[in-house]
Amino acid sequence: MKKKNIPAIISLLLFVGSFSATDCFAQTNTDNLKTSNMNTTNGTTITLGGNTIHTSGKLPAVGTMIKDFTLTGVDLSEKTFADFKGKYIIMNIFPSVNTGVCSKSVRKFNEDAAGMNNTTVLCISKDLPFAQKQFCGAEGINHVVMLSDFRTDFGNTYGVQMTDGAMRGLLSRAVIVVNPEGKVVYEQQVPEIGQEPDYIAAIAAVK
16 A cells, blocks of 8 residues: 555545544434433423423323222232222322422321221332331321332333433322222322422312
C-alpha cells in the first residue's frame, strides 16, 4: 500500500465512525422519546414534590369488574382477590409504610375500618412483609390487612407502578373501592405523592 493513500483511508474511517456514533445517539434519543410518549399516553401523570412523573397505566374504571391479583401477606402466604370477595374492599395503595404520609394513611384507614361492617381494608405497597408486620406491631394496627407486591406484578396490572422519578418501581398513592360483587365503585389516583388520599370519599363509597 502506498503511503500517500494512508491519510485518505484514515479520514474515511473517522468519517464512518462519526456517522455511526451520531446515528446511535439519534436512535437513543428516539427511543427515549418513544418511552416518554408511552408514559404520557398510556399512564397517568402525577407529581412527586411538584415534579412530573408517570405511572405504568390507569386505575380500573368505576363500573368495571376488578382484576384478580396475587399479593403476599405478612405471614408470607399468597392472597388473591377471592380471599376477600363478598365484602366491600378498600384498597389503600402507597409507596412505602416507612414514609410519613403512607403510615398516616394506614393509621387513618385502620381507625375507620374498626367501625365498618362488611368491609375489608387492604393496605398495599412494595414493602417486604417483615417490614409491614413490624410496623403493625409497633403501631397497634389490627383492623386492616397488609399486603406486599414485592414479588408479583400488581403495580403494572393495576396501573399504579411509578415508571420514572426518584421512586420509580414503587407504587403510587391511590385508593380503589370494590363492592361485594367485585365491581369498582370508587377510584382515586392521588395527584401528588406527598398528598393524603380522600378518606371521606372512599368511606362514602361503601354503602
